[in-house]
Amino acid sequence: EQVGSYLVPLFARALDGQAGPAVIEECCKALQDCIGTLDYTLLKAELVPRLHAACMRTTSGSVRVYTLTLMAKVVGRLDREEANKIIDTAAQ
Numbered sequence: 001e002q003v004g005s006y007l008v009p010l011f012a013r014a015l016d017g018q019a020g021p022a023v024i025e026e027c028c029k030a031l032q033d034c035i036g037t038l039d040y041t042l043l044k045a046e047l048v049p050r051l052h053a054a055c056m057r058t059t060s061g062s063v064r065v066y067t068l069t070l071m072a073k074v075v076g077r078l079d080r081e082e083a084n085k086i087i088d089t090a091a092q
Contacts, residue, residue, distance in 0.1 A: 007034070008042055015050035021060035028066035035073055043074055044082055052089050 007030075013019075014027035031047070038047070048071065055067035071086045078086070 008038070008046055012046050012050055015047075015054045017053065017057065021058060021063050024054055024058070024063050025060070025066055028063070028070055031070055032066075032073075035070055040077060044078060048074065048078065048082060048086070052085065055089055056092070 011027055014023050051067045051071050055064055058064055075083050075086050
């Protein structure tokens with residue numbers, strides 16, 4: 001619960017696009033430890049769209065790997081539509 005209310009806004013801000021690749025990479029490293037505990041609503045509304053965007057706009061290979069890894073960790077918890085978006089992102 002504390003992760004959702006305190007850390008998710010920080011993660012979301014870091015993934016929003018103004019941060020450089022190093023910040024996004026550190027954000028993804030931190031998210032790896034707690035992404036499994038976040039509820040569905042936070043994942044779908046806050047994090048997954050930002051992970052998609054960060055993955056698609058970056059030229060950094062490590063950021064792309066981290067974001068795809070995080071999306072792979074949560075794909076089983078999302079609805080079919082979101083899961084298909086993740087698969088499409090991975091295919092690109």
